[in-house]
Amino acid sequence: MSDDEIILSELSDEELVQQMHDDLYDGLKEEIEEATQILLDRGWAPYDVLTEALVEGMRIVGVDFRDGILFVPEVLLSANAMKAGMSILRPLLAATGAPKLGKMVIGTVKGDIHDIGKNLVGMMMEGAGFDVVDLGINNPVENYLDAIEREQPDILGMSALLTTTMPYMKVVIDTMKEKGIRDDYIVLVGGAPLNEEFGKAVGADAYCRDAAIAVETAKEYIKRKHNMLAAGG
Numbered sequence: 001m002s003d004d005e006i007i008l009s010e011l012s013d014e015e016l017v018q019q020m021h022d023d024l025y026d027g028l029k030e031e032i033e034e035a036t037q038i039l040l041d042r043g044w045a046p047y048d049v050l051t052e053a054l055v056e057g058m059r060i061v062g063v064d065f066r067d068g069i070l071f072v073p074e075v076l077l078s079a080n081a082m083k084a085g086m087s088i089l090r091p092l093l094a095a096t097g098a099p100k101l102g103k104m105v106i107g108t109v110k111g112d113i114h115d116i117g118k119n120l121v122g123m124m125m126e127g128a129g130f131d132v133v134d135l136g137i138n139n140p141v142e143n144y145l146d147a148i149e150r151e152q153p154d155i156l157g158m159s160a161l162l163t164t165t166m167p168y169m170k171v172v173i174d175t176m177k178e179k180g181i182r183d184d185y186i187v188l189v190g191g192a193p194l195n196e197e198f199g200k201a202v203g204a205d206a207y208c209r210d211a212a213i214a215v216e217t218a219k220e221y222i223k224r225k226h227n228m229l230a231a232g233g
């Protein structure tokens, strides 16, 4: 059977999720949009659609990209399809009515144009009740500094997906230290090649493995900040 003959709405949930992995792999934006909507209409929680269908699909793309089976143009199509699905989920994830917890400025570091993970973190943070200011991709240190001065956030978030760009996080944090403003902000970092040790080494408050952990970590640090302020510290 060719893909054209598959009627997405007739597939079982399991088959549909499998089909979404295939469609993401093939960069089929409209199919991803349709299937995302079908799962939502069937009562799936937006977070489950996100993680089980879209993020898992992108993980599979990543494996074949690494192994030289997929190339940049194909992966760009996958990324576009993923973003189309995410844009359907975004308002649903953001509409939790959670009380405002704080503000985060987030951006991908200089030299790096990967933004799917960062966008996902932004969406989940919004959903948890944070205001999010997204600086986009390829941010030099000046962008972060301008944004924190302008926005006065509680949290600075940085994302990097390349081993060649992740050291730039240290440049940003060191510059904040030089200016004497490092301790005024909670600094959270994330991205596939990072780990906890790296987060500590660059002077971040915490490394966040995924978007859900970023939310938990942000809440935890905001709570600590409020407790310190209440104690007069």
Ligand code: B1M
Pocket (backbone or CB within 6 Å): 055, 058, 059, 061, 062, 063, 065, 066, 067, 072, 073, 075, 076, 079, 106, 111, 112, 113, 114, 115, 116, 117, 118, 120, 121, 156, 157, 158, 159, 160, 161, 162, 163, 164, 188, 189, 190, 191, 192, 193, 208, 209, 210, 211, 212, 214
């Ligand atoms: Co790129 N790429 N890519 N790529 N790409 C990777 C990262 C790679 C691991 C692929 C591979 O070889 N397996 C590899 C990096 C190897 C390395 O450095 N060790 C790689 C490479 C090599 C490259 C190029 C150099 C390829 C080339 O040109 N030859 C090039 C670099 C461009 C550049 O940035 N200068 C490149 C380009 C691209 C595309 C443009 C084609 C596209 C990006 C499109 C886009 O983002 N708009 C792309 C993609 C899609 C990927 C993979 C396949 C998928 C990334 C992704 O979106 N994952 C990726 C393979 C992989 O990661 N396994 C790969 C899904 C996303 C939900 O996960 O981003 O990890 P992730 O985010 C997670 C967590 O990491 C965390 O939470 C997120 C959600 O749970 N997180 C944070 C992320 N940021 C956070 C910030 C926080 C907290 C948590 O702040 C508080």
